[in-house]
Amino acid sequence: MHSQGIGQAYWFCRRRLPLVEMPVLRLRETPATPLLPAVLPACGRRPHHRGGRHVSLALQSKAGASFTLVTSRAVIKDGQMVNGEDGCPETYDQFHTVKAFGTLGNTVANHRKKGDKLIVQGEIRYRRSEQDGRTYYNTEIVADEIAFL
Incomplete structure (x- = not known):
């Protein structure tokens, strides 16, 4: 069963401002994924297109x-x-790979840039791949909704 909720979390501004309390959307719960807080981050690099103008209609949805x-x-x-x-709290950075498809993905790629603040709601997906005899594990967020702040 899918459920959504709103939680409270404390976040720090990069400029070392005092703590502020703000609502944070939660990721949708799936049978394999517990309910986790969504991220309220800055875009780490400019979103890039997957696909392009010359993609066939069958592939445009991806x-x-x-x-x-x-x-x-x-x-x-x-x-x-x-x-x-x-005297300011110490912080460490976490990096999250986010994928957005269809019109949501095109909107993000065309209108967002590095440093923009976003709220992402979606599903956590785990992938395993093998290359050159080595096994790689990837975790990514597939976005259902993205709020631009």
Whole structure:
């Protein structure tokens, strides 16, 4: 059963502003995926098109955009946030691969750029591939909805 919810999370601004509380959409729950908070990141690089103008009609439905979102998370040790030498909380970055298909993907590729703030709601997908005798595991978010902030 699919469910959606709104949770509360604390996020840090890159300019080291004080903590702010803001609503965060949650990813849709699937049988294999627990309910996880969605990301409220900045676009890590410019979204790029998959497919193009000269794609056949049968393949146009798969055309879209793939991009990386970057989130900053607070470093927590023993249940407390760790502060740096300047007194601001220490953070680390997480990188998320997001894929958006169809008109949503085209909209993201044409109107968003690196550094833009987005809220992504979608499904987490896990893939395994083999290349040159090595096994690679990929985790990506397939976007259902993207809100531009």
